[in-house]
Amino acid sequence: MTSTSTGRRIGSLVLRGLLTALFVAAGGMKLAAVPFEVAGFTRFGYPLWFMYTVGVVQLLGAALLWGRATAAYGALLLAAVMVGAAFSHVSAGDPVAMALPALAILGLLLGLAYARRGDAIPASFRVSQA
Known part of the structure; x- marks a missing residue:
């Protein structure tokens, strides 16, 4: 393994760790109905069930960031949020x-989804460079 690939791997781990912490905290606050989250969703005109849905989606996206085949999908899901x-x-x-x-x-x-895009494609669907 080269130092470049080691650096990328460490960078990916750090980025996924920070994003996970951010979205677990944000999703947890929504599910706990923290007053400022309730006030924000009310101010935006959204029903409270939508706040809970966003919280679940944030937790799901954070979990997906850690699967080799699901990291790109998790990043795209959170990007939509x-x-x-x-x-x-x-x-x-x-x-x-x-x-x-x-x-x-x-x-x-989006950068993480782009970097992990190859992991989301099953090997049987990849085009070989023969």
């Missing part, structure tokens, strides 16, 4: 700066 978060802030009339954290996380998730 971040698109929704950014859209919600902009639609609610918040300053664009309120959507920037969601957009930054979206970028990290």
Whole structure:
């Protein structure tokens, strides 16, 4: 294993660890109905069942980040959540700066999905370079 592949592997582990911590915390707060989460979803005009659904999706996405064949799918699932978060802030009339954290996380998730895309394709479907 080269130092470049070792660095990429460590970088992927660190990124997945940070994203997992972020989404487990965010999903847990939604499922626990933390007051500021309830207030946010109410302000955006969403029903509370949707807050619980987003919380479950965040926890599911965080778990999927750790499977070799599922990491890209987990990152894409969480990326969709971040698109929704950014859209919600902009639609609610918040300053664009309120959507920037969601957009930054979206970028990290899309980069992770791109980096792990080959792991999500079964070997039987891969085109060989013969």
